[in-house]
Amino acid sequence: MVTVKIDGKEVQVAPNTLILDAAKEAGVSIPTLCHDSRLNPFGACRVCLVEQVGNPKLQAACTTPVTDKMEIVTRSEKLSRVRKTAIELLLINHPLDCPVCDKGGECTLQDLTYEVGVTKVRFDAKPNDTPVDHTNPFIERDIDRCVLCGRCVRVCDEVVNIQAISFLNRGTDTIIGTSFEQPWNCEYCGQCISVCPVGSLNNRIYLFKNRPWNLDRVKSVCGLCSCGCTVDIDYEGNEVFRMKESPEEGINHGYMCAKGRFGFEFINSIKRESEAVVKAGGESKKVSFNEAVEVAVEKLKKVKDTAGADAIAVVVSPRLTNEEAFLAGKLAKDVLGTSNLFSTESNEVYPEATLEEVENSDCVTVLNIDVTESNPILGLAVRHAARKNTAPLAVFYPGYTALRRVSKNFVTGNPDEVRAAMESYAAAVAGASNDYSALAAKLTNAERPVVVFDPYNKADVKIAQDIKKACAKVKIVPAKSKNNSVGIVDMGFGAKCATEFAKGLESGKFKAVIVLGENLSARSVWTKSASKAAGLELLLVTDPFMSETAAMANVYIPVATFAEKSGSFTNLEGRVQSIEKAVDKGVNTDACVVSALAKGLGAQLPADVSAVRGMIEKEVPLYSGINWDGGVVSYPYVFAGEVAATDGKAKGKGKFFLYPASLRLHSGSFTRWSPDLAKVYGEPMLEIGVEDAKELGIKSNDRVKVKGEGFEGEFLVEIEKKVSKGCIALPEDFVATAGIFCNGKSLRADIVK
Amino acid sequence: MVLAIVFTLIKILIIVVCVLTGVAYMTYAERKVIGHMQVRLGPVHTGPMGLLQPLADGLKLMSKEDMTPDMVDKPVFYVAPFLGMVPGIAAFAVIPFAPNIVVADINVGVLYILALSSVGVYGIIMSGWASNSKYATLGSLRSSAQIISYETAMGLSILGPVLLAGSLNLKEITEAQRGLWFFIPQFVAFVIYSISAVAETNRAPFDLPEAETELVAGFHVEYSGMRFAMFFLGEYANMYVVSCMCAILFLGGYTGPLLPPLVWFLIKMLAFMFFFLWLRATLPRLRFDQLMNLGWKVLIPIALANLLITSIVVYAIRN
Amino acid sequence: MKNVFETIFFTEILQGLGITLSHMFKKPVTYRYPFEATPIQDRFRGIQYIKTHADGRTKCVGCYLCQKVCPSECIHIETDCGPNGERLIRKYELDLSRCIYCGYCEEVCPVDAIHMGWEWNTVASDRSGYVINMKTLSQNYKDNVEGNWKNKHLKKKLVEGVQQ
Structure with missing residues (x-):
């Protein structure tokens, strides 16, 4: 422990604590703009500058760790002058369109401007007038308002790990943009919206609908998937205007997914029955x-x-x-x-590991589930473990998922190959020697290993049970689907x-x-x-x-x-x-x-x-x-009993393997009624790999017939490069597709044009 | 003989019509004058400059429902308004408007007018009694007490000019002022008369019988429509009577240079009427005990002293 | 001695009489409303108007500040995202029967859109006309600029005031 003195208050903090955190400990508040406690220190805005006694240079509180006997001054005439100038410089290019900006009323820059008392910018202010980007169906991007704090870029990289947006150009030309100025290719999770301190990234579902000061707020739990994220429901009268994160709160640490952030609209739907x-x-x-x-x-x-x-x-x-x-x-x-x-x-199976345990795990195995799509916050925890803790991550899935970026051991192929691989992996964990022994050794040697699997697939449950039996320290996570499953x-x-x-x-x-x-x-x-x-x-x-x-x-x-x-x-x-x-x-x-x-x-x-x-x-x-x-809830056991062995092989005949796809925008029944989600994904779409599509000569948005043993259906085509060759996927929770997957989780089917 | 009677009747008719019109326009004048004194306009809407306002008021009062409350003493209630109005109008019988315009040039004109003004109080008492209402009763009691008190002072002050003129005939009193108007030798009597006249007619600042704040409207609170109007007519007729009396007793009546006698008379009378309105716009209402104190302890002793001095002086001069 | 003098000669009463007499010749302060207009001062706060651009678009951007600042809560705004991603005012309603004409909305408006006009005649035979919307408010601006008031008496001077 080191002792630091902040504004005359002495506190004891752990070594390498940031000045900002030490100040919080001492009850001293330091204004910040680009800082986010969930992200790595960045130090872009220079608003949090503090004086260190004996050092002529000012230090950024959000990036400087404390040392013993450090003495920090956070309020002085010099500092207020510096902070004021920092804000003034930010305001040079910032358009003062607060009346029309959706962030007005809850804008960090606005608050800081009031706090430091900037009433007039001394510089030749020239706000740009770039057109607003509406290529993303859920996120509005207005680069003129951007102050280049980099929070969106960092959260997209460090937390979501999609890297959809980044800094483009250099110097005064720097903007936040997508690669090659293409439309956004992202998960629509909206984390960037939640961290943006200004109105540069806005929620298009809520865009211009209301003002923050009109909204009442209750802290509740999201009712869509089974992650149980703490959310703020903002409403006025009897209308829900937005569902947003409770900053840094809950098991989700204030992160949310596309469903939760943009899919709440069914609550206000005019299609709801009243009688x-x-x-x-x-x-x-x-x-x-x-x-x-x-x-x-x-x-x-x-x-x-x-x-x-x-x-x-x-x-x-x-x-x-x-x-x-x-x-x-x-x-x-x-x-x-x-x-x-x-x-x-x-x-049959009960929960074991908590999300925190997943985050802090030192070895994660994901069995046959696209967890970032079906349970996005669980997906974030898996990513956190793999990226921040550099835990070895093994993923088995017929097709690449977003976890591929963080997983060195991604086992893919057609569903039957994946099943065989998982069975071998389970056997390797139990001690057998095969191709997966090295991978299994990582699991058995880990201290806090975690296995994530799909509890609705009987064959997967069996494999998970085998792994748990062979290695008792493994904590399992059955990725249940609904909020109260x-x-x-x-x-x-x-x-x-x-x-x-x-x-x-x-x-x-x-x-x-x-x-x-x-x-x-x-x-x-x-x-x-x-x-x-x-x-x-x-x-x-x-x-x-x-x-x-x-x-x-x-x-x-x-x-x-x-x-x-x-x-x-x-x-x-x-x-x-x-x-x-x-x-x-x-x-x-x-x-x-x-x-x-x-x-x-x-x-x-x-x-x-x-x-x-x-x-x-x-x-x-x-x-x-x-x-x-x-x-x-502390469950007395994880598996209720011996899970019966089922044949997980794809049933029926056909050229293609058909498996259920997970959707980031829908988790079943309710979100189908959200108009903006439906605009992006309104009906079940057939996912097919690029090669197969080319071979069959079908393009995106074609309608093709999928035919198998005992089922038949016509679907829109979506060409996805992540889908493996010889595979097609359909979402499960639609009436049209439920009739297909009642025949089994893994099927063979033909495509008829 | 018959011709004389018809001629008299025509004279009466003319005077009654003139008096009633005068009364009606007095209400208009009152509202106008007080309005302007309060920097307002007064009635302006009905007719040019609001000149038809009294007509509208009259029509209104006539067309209003004539209400008789349940518990009133009906015969007395019905008679009272007439008793309030008739003496006021009857008094004009002896007023010499000009040397030859007078209905009845009797020897005891002054006495006749004093007598009639005393009868007028009966109307007030009867209405207060018959109304069977505490406000009306209190108002009428106050009114009668006030009128009786001030009649004494008024009578005593009138005696000054009478002594000087040596006659009770109003025309003779007027003629006696050819040289000098009596308000100069009888200044004290003039002042006392003016005050008593205001009190006698229940006008502000001595309008205690009608004190709105205490008694709602006083003795005529239960009356409506034309019956109410009769009290009003009586009050204004009384004002004219005392104004005429003032003009005759102290201001030389119809005497005056250049202008015709009738015009002189009207000018003097209307000046005194204006004084009434002026007072109303200026002075606040007295308390009842102040009123009584003023009447009995100030005015009557002064009037008596004035009478004594006048008698001595007149005796000295005559002999 | 002075007191006795005053008592005998009613000096105070005479003073009072003098005052009333002198007042009689003053100009009456009465305005014969509704036959005669009451004068309206430059800073009078009447029914609001909302300025428009030259092409007729409203200057209001729907920032909700007037709704927030209104002490009688008479302004109701609903906005939405327009087809081109612009801020669209779905509804702008001002309830004149609730308005207390304090002028805070004018004060707070960041884009100089809402103003207090000089028109004050809200008399109507039913309540429906009291809730005025953006159309009426814009029309009010036009009327104020052109001097096209319901009360014809409003002076030309005021027209110039609006145009500035």
């Missing part, structure tokens, strides 16, 4: 919430009396909060007396296999089905049997939108999205985090629906979050005494 619909005799009628519940209760009673409780099934979506899932379970088990609780999730399993919706529900539908065992938020048609396990649900005595569907399943329902009740309710989600680490209600769109929550159904059936279930939490803590042992604001 319940009851269908009787082929006629649908808009009714009130109470009437719809009455009809549902009537039918539930009838089915229970005539066909018994076993003819009733409850299906929940992993979008529900823990509280709602728990209530649904209570309704099924205690009120209806049925044990038919279904969801797409299974209780883990939580609903904890609440009891994972015990029964999802296929059982499909069988029940097919055989006509179920007469009444309650579907809370799920879209049966878009889930590959159920999509084939979904049409059978239309003829049921009761199909009660709750969904914010009129989904394909909701359209079949004979009782439909519109419900709230995650921004309109309170509760908690359990993310892929098993971390329970509370969400806050931001807006009210005038619809009920699923909890209200369940509570009203229970009341109609003569039981009492509370809809209030704190009451339900009390019940959960009593009845779910895993959650007893849990901290609902970030507590991690």
Whole structure:
């Protein structure tokens, strides 16, 4: 520890601490512009200059480490003069269009200008008037406003590792730009927007829609993928205007992905339903919430009396909060007396490693999942480990993913080759000697190894289990897909296999089905049997939108999205985090629906979050005494039992291997309703490699037919150089593609022009 | 004989019409004069310069609903307004507007007018009593007390000119001032008369019976429409009467050089009327005890002293 | 002695009478509204107008500052991104029945768009006309410049004031 004196206050800090951090420790604030604590020191803006006693030169606080007995002065006449000049120099080329700039009101440069008191620039100010760049669908780039702090360039490089933007030219001609001034080739994560201290990079979804001072803010948790990012929901009245990072907060450290940052618009969608619909005799009628519940209760009673409780099934979506899932379970088990609780999730595998452990791991293996697309924040953690900690990263995937930039061991090929490679790798970890022994040795020799895999692919789960068995110190990360995929399993919706529900539908065992938020048609396990649900005595569907399943329902009740309710989600680490209600769109929550159904059936279930939490803590042992604001559930085991060996080989016949692609812009049902996401990616697109495309003579945006055993479909083509030769990929969560992947995760197919 | 009666009736009619018109335009003049004294305009809308305003007011009052409150003593309530108005108009019978314009040139003109002004108070008392309202009762009590008190002072001050002229006939009193207007030898009496006249007619600053702030409107608070208008007419007619009396007793009546006697008379009368309005625009209302103090402790003793001195002087000169 | 003199000769009352008499000959201060116009001072704050460029586009950029500064919260703005990525004013509404004519909006406007006009006559038989939008505000500017006031009496001098 070294002792430093900052503005007369003495503090003890670790050696090599930056002056800026030491000052924070001492409670002294130093103005900064280009500094970001998550990024490497840069020192571009010279706003944080401080005086060191005994040194005639001024030091940049954000780049200079402290030494013992250092004495720092942060406020003096000289410094305020220097800072003022630094800001004045920045303002030479900065257009003073704050009234039209979207950053106005939350702009660091604006704040600093006020702070140092610049009212007039002494220099010959000549702002440029370059046209604004709109080539990126989500990010507006106005290089005139740029102060060249480099935060966007650094975050894109150090954190996201895409390097989509960089400094171009030298000296006074320097600008932030893309390579060869081409359109942006990036992940649309918007990290650059979040770090930009001025209005140079703007969120186009929010562009000019409102002003920061008009917005109210709640800190909540993103309800899209299972990473569980802490976000700020900015709203005015009952409209959500933007979802943005909580700076440097949460398990995501203030990073977000394209879905979270730009995909929230479905909350405000005009396509959302506001009235319940009851269908009787082929006629649908808009009714009130109470009437719809009455009809549902009537039918539930009838089915229970005539066909018994076993003819009733409850299906929940992993979008529900823990509280709602728990209530649904209570309704099924205690009120209806049925044990038919279904969801797409299974209780085979539980989370183990936290994101922090992934970040700090010294060896990461990613098995057959495009983690940067499916779970972007988990992807950032994997990148952090591989890049900052230089941990060896092994990736197995049919096709190159964004991790290729940081992975020296990228195993690709067609899905069957990748599967064989993974099996060999697992065997090598267990001790066998093969091509992957060296790679496996890195894992077994590491202190904190981590394996990331796709828990929805049975064959992959088996491999992960084999690795875990062979090397117990390996921590596994099942990359679950939805915001509460883990939580609903904890609440009891994972015990029964999802296929059982499909069988029940097919055989006509179920007469009444309650579907809370799920879209049966878009889930590959159920999509084939979904049409059978239309003829049921009761199909009660709750969904914010009129989904394909909701359209079949004979009782439909519109419900709230995650921004309109309170509760908690359990993310892929098993971390329970509370969400806050931001807006009210005038619809009920699923909890209200369940509570009203229970009341109609003569039981009492509370809809209030704190009451339900009390019940959960009593009845779910895993959650007893849990901290609902970030507590991690400690699971007694990782794998529930021996995972059955499945043949992971591609099924059927055909020239191409077809595998499910992950999408950065969609994670299933809700984001399809976001207009700006739909503009960029509106329908499932067939990804095909460059060589194959050339061979077949197809171009981007052609429509081709994909044909395989038992399926057929026509899709738009997107030529992707990352896809391996002989492979094609389709996203899974669309109705059209769910019908394909119900045949298996890895298929063979032909392309017919 | 018949001709004389018809002739008299025509004279009465002319005078009544003139008096009523005069009263109506007095309200207009009052609003105009006070308006200008307060740097306002006064009525300007109805007709050129608002000259039709009194007509509009009259029409309004006539077309208004005539309300009779439930608990009033009806016969008395109905009679009171007439008793308030008629004495005021009747007094004009003896006023010599010019040497030959007078309805009834009687010997006891002064006495007649004093008597009528005393009758006028009955209208006020009756209305206050009959209205069955505390404001009206209080207003009428104040009014009668005030009128009775000041009538004494007024009567005593009138006696000065009467002594000098040696007659109760108004024409003779006027003629007696051919050489010198009585307000010079009888200055004290003139001042006392002026004050008492204002108090007698319940005008500001002695308008306690109608004190809006305390009594809403005083004795006529329960009256509306034409009945209310009658009280108003009575009040203004009384003002004319005391103005005429002042002109006759102290300012030489219709006497004066050059101009015709009627014009002289009107000038003197209207000057005194203007004095009424002027006072109203200038002075705040007195408290009731101040009013009584002034009447009994100041005016009456001074008037008595004035009377004594005048009598002695007149006796000395005559003998 | 002086007191007795004053009491006997009513000097104070006479003084008062003198004052009222002299006031009688002063010019009355009454304005016969609505038949006669009340004079409007140069710095009078009436119904707002929003300046336009020569080609008719509004000068307002939709920065929300007037909405923020308005103490009676009578300004409501909605903006959006236009087809060419420019700032587009979807809605600019000013509720005259709430406005207190304080002039803060004029003060805060960074682009010299909104101004307090001289027109003040908001009398109407229903409330709907009180919420005025950008179209009306721009028209108000035109009217103010051309002196095309509802109240014809507004002087020519004021027209020059707007044009400056």
